[in-house]
Amino acid sequence: MTAAIEINAVHKQYGATQALRGVSFSIARGEFFGLLGPNGAGKSTLINILAGLTRATSGTARVAGHDVVGEFASTRRALGVVPQELVFDPFFSVREVLRIQAGYFGLGAENDPWIDELIDALMLTDKAGANMRSLSGGMKRRVLVAQALVHKPEVVVLDEPTAGVDVELRKSLWAFIQRLHRDGHTIVLTTHYLEEAEQLCDRIAILNHGQLAALDSKPALLARGLGKVLAITTAAPLAVVPEALRAKVKSRKGNTIEFELDIARDSIGDILEALRAAGAVITDLHTQEPDLEDIFLQITHGEK
Amino acid sequence: MNTRGLYTLFYKELLRFYKVALQTLLAPVLTALLYLLVFAQVLEQRAEAFPGVSYSAFLVPGLVMMSMIQNAFANSSSSLIQSKVTGNLIFVLLAPLSAFEFLLAFVLAAMVRALLVGLGVCLVALVFVPVPLHNAGYVLLFAVLASAALGALGVIAGIWADKFDQLAGFQNFIILPLSFLSGVFYSIHSLPGFWLTLSHLNPFFYMIDGFRYGFFGAADVSPALSLAVVALFLAAIGALALALVARGYKIRN
Numbered sequence: 001m002t003a004a005i006e007i008n009a010v011h012k013q014y015g016a017t018q019a020l021r022g023v024s025f026s027i028a029r030g031e032f033f034g035l036l037g038p039n040g041a042g043k044s045t046l047i048n049i050l051a052g053l054t055r056a057t058s059g060t061a062r063v064a065g066h067d068v069v070g071e072f073a074s075t076r077r078a079l080g081v082v083p084q085e086l087v088f089d090p091f092f093s094v095r096e097v098l099r100i101q102a103g104y105f106g107l108g109a110e111n112d113p114w115i116d117e118l119i120d121a122l123m124l125t126d127k128a129g130a131n132m133r134s135l136s137g138g139m140k141r142r143v144l145v146a147q148a149l150v151h152k153p154e155v156v157v158l159d160e161p162t163a164g165v166d167v168e169l170r171k172s173l174w175a176f177i178q179r180l181h182r183d184g185h186t187i188v189l190t191t192h193y194l195e196e197a198e199q200l201c202d203r204i205a206i207l208n209h210g211q212l213a214a215l216d217s218k219p220a221l222l223a224r225g226l227g228k229v230l231a232i233t234t235a236a237p238l239a240v241v242p243e244a245l246r247a248k249v250k251s252r253k254g255n256t257i258e259f260e261l262d263i264a265r266d267s268i269g270d271i272l273e274a275l276r277a278a279g280a281v282i283t284d285l286h287t288q289e290p291d292l293e294d295i296f297l298q299i300t301h302g303e304k
Numbered sequence: 305m306n307t308r309g310l311y312t313l314f315y316k317e318l319l320r321f322y323k324v325a326l327q328t329l330l331a332p333v334l335t336a337l338l339y340l341l342v343f344a345q346v347l348e349q350r351a352e353a354f355p356g357v358s359y360s361a362f363l364v365p366g367l368v369m370m371s372m373i374q375n376a377f378a379n380s381s382s383s384l385i386q387s388k389v390t391g392n393l394i395f396v397l398l399a400p401l402s403a404f405e406f407l408l409a410f411v412l413a414a415m416v417r418a419l420l421v422g423l424g425v426c427l428v429a430l431v432f433v434p435v436p437l438h439n440a441g442y443v444l445l446f447a448v449l450a451s452a453a454l455g456a457l458g459v460i461a462g463i464w465a466d467k468f469d470q471l472a473g474f475q476n477f478i479i480l481p482l483s484f485l486s487g488v489f490y491s492i493h494s495l496p497g498f499w500l501t502l503s504h505l506n507p508f509f510y511m512i513d514g515f516r517y518g519f520f521g522a523a524d525v526s527p528a529l530s531l532a533v534v535a536l537f538l539a540a541i542g543a544l545a546l547a548l549v550a551r552g553y554k555i556r557n
C-alpha cells in the first residue's frame with residue numbers, strides 16, 4: 001500500500017530564507033500524525049507544498065501516491081487542508097461556501113447530506129445561513145475545517161486548527177477529528193498546544209529551522225526525555241545525600257529532594273534502598289513522567 | 305475535465321458581481337448614458353463620420369464596446385486581486401481545477417458581466433438615439449471576442465498586481481487611455497497622421513471598429529482585418545494568461 005504522504009528531500013527557498021532544507025519522511029495511511037516545531041520552523045511551508053499552494057524549490061512530494069505537481073488533480077481530491085490563516089469569502093453564507101467548495105471538487109446536490117452533517121458536527125447549525133463576515137473567529141475556523149472536509153478527503157491536514165477556538169469547541173472538534181481517524185482518514189496535525197499532540201498523535205515529527213529534528217512514535221519520543229523526576233520527602237532533611245546519588249539530584253528544598261532519573265538505567269527501588277541505607281525515613285514519594293513539552297524544548301534547544 | 309468544478313467557479317464569479325449589481329451592472333450603464341448625453345449634445349453638429357450616420361448614432365456602438373472592455377477587465381481583475389489580498393483564493397487553488405479550467409471560469413464570468421453591461425448600454429441608448437443594425441453576427445462576434453480578451457487581460461493584471469493601487473494603475477494608465485484613444489468618440493480618420501498611425505497599433509480600436517461595422521456596415525478599416533486583429537489579440541492574451549496560471553506565477557508562490 002502506498003503511503004498517505006511521502007516527502008522526499010524537499011527544499012524551499014524564499015529569497016534568502018531557507019524555509020525547508022532537505023526534509024524527507026513519510027506518513028502511513030491511517031496514522032494520526034503530529035507535525036510540531038517552533039514558529040518559522042517550516043511546518044506551514046511543508047503543508048503548502050503538499051497542497052500545491054507553494055512549489056518546492058527542489059525535491060518531491062506525494063499524497064496517496066500522487067505527485068503533488070504532476071498529478072495535482074488526484075492529489076487535491078485526496079487531500080483536505082485546514083489553512084493556518086483565518087481566510088474567508090465575505091460574499092457568501094456558511095452553507096453557500098460549503099456548497100461552492102464541494103462544487104469545485106465536482107460534487108453536487110448528492111453531497112448535501114454530508115454538508116449538513118459537517119455543519120451539525122462542527123456546531124454551525126445556527127450560523128448555516130449567516131454571512132461569513134458575521135461569524136466570530138472561532139466560528140470561521142470551524143467553517144475552514146468543514147471546507148477542508150467537504151469532499152471527504154482521505155488525508156486531512158490541519159494547520160493549527162484550534163488556535164482561537166474555545167475549550168468546549170476544541171474538545172468537540174477533537175472528538176470529530178478522532179471520529180474521522182477511526183473511519184480510516186489519515187490525520188496530520190500541527191499545533192502549538194503540545195498536550196493536544198501528546199494526547200492525539202501516534203507519531204510525531206519535530207521540525208526545526210527547516211530540518212527534521214525528530215521523528216518517532218510518541219512513546220519512543222517521550223522515552224528520549226531526560227527521564228522521570230522522582231521527588232522524595234523524608235521525615236527530617238537529609239544530612240548528606242549518598243555519594244552514588246549525588247549526580248542525579250535535580251533540586252533540594254527542605255525535606256524534599258528531586259532526582260532526575262534515566263529511564264533506561266535507573267531503578268526507583270535502588271534509589272530508595274540507597275536512601276534508607278543512609279538512614280532516611282521516607283514519608284512521601286511521587287514521580288513525574290517527562291512530557292512532550294520537555295522533549296520539544298530539549299530538541300529545539302529551548303526555542304519556542 | 306472537471307466540468308462541474310469549472311461551472312461552480314464560473315457561477316461563484318457570477319454571484320460575486322450579481323450580489324453587487326448596483327455597482328457592477330447599473331453604474332457602468334449610467335456612466336455610458338452620461339457620456340452619450342453630454343457628447344452627443346456637444347458634438348452633434350460635427351460632420352457625419354459615415355454618410356447618413358448621425359454623430360449620436362456613431363457614438364453608441366463605441367460606448368457600448370468601451371463599457372464592455374472596461375467591465376470585462378474590471379470583473380476578473382478585481383475578483384482576483386480581492387481573493388489574493390483577502391487570501392480566500394486558496395479555496396480555488398486547493399481544488400482539482402486545471403489552469404485552463406481556472407482561466408476559463410474567470411473569463412466566462414467576465415464575459416457575462418461585459419455582455420450584460422453592453423446590452424444595458426445598448427438598450428438605454430436606443431431610447432435616445434436610433435441606431436441601425438447591419439449585421440447582428442458581427443456585433444455578437446466582436447462583443448464576445450473583445451470581452452473574452454479583456455477578461456483574460458484582467459486575469460493577467462489580477463495575478464500580477466499585489467495591491468489594489470497597482471491594479472488601479474493598470475486600469476488608469478493602460479485600459480482607460482487605450483479605450484479612450486480607440487475611436488470611441490471620433491472616426492480615427494479625423495486624426496492627424498501621427499495619431500492615426502498610433503491608433504492603428506491599438507487593439508481596442510479594432511474591437512470598436514469591427515463592432516461598429518456590425519451596426520452601420522461601414523468602418524474605418526475592413527471588418528476582416530479587425531476580426532483578425534481581435535482574434536489574434538485574444539489568442540495572445542489568452543495564451544499568456546494560461547501560461548501564468550499554469551506556472552502559478554504569484555499565486556502559488
Ligand SMILES: Nc1ncnc2c1ncn2[C@@H]1O[C@H](COP(=O)(O)OP(=O)(O)OP(=O)(O)O)[C@@H](O)[C@H]1O
Binds near residue numbers: 044084557
Ligand atoms: N510567502 C513567503 N515569503 C517569504 N518567506 C516566507 C513565506 N512563507 C514563509 N516564509 C518563511 O519561511 C519560514 C517558515 O515559515 P512557515 O510559515 O512554514 O513556519 P511555521 O513552521 O508554519 O511557523 P508557525 O508556527 O509560526 O506557523 C519562515 O522563516 C517564514 O518567514
Ligand SMILES: [Mg+2]
Binds near residue numbers: 043044045084159
Ligand atoms: Mg505555520
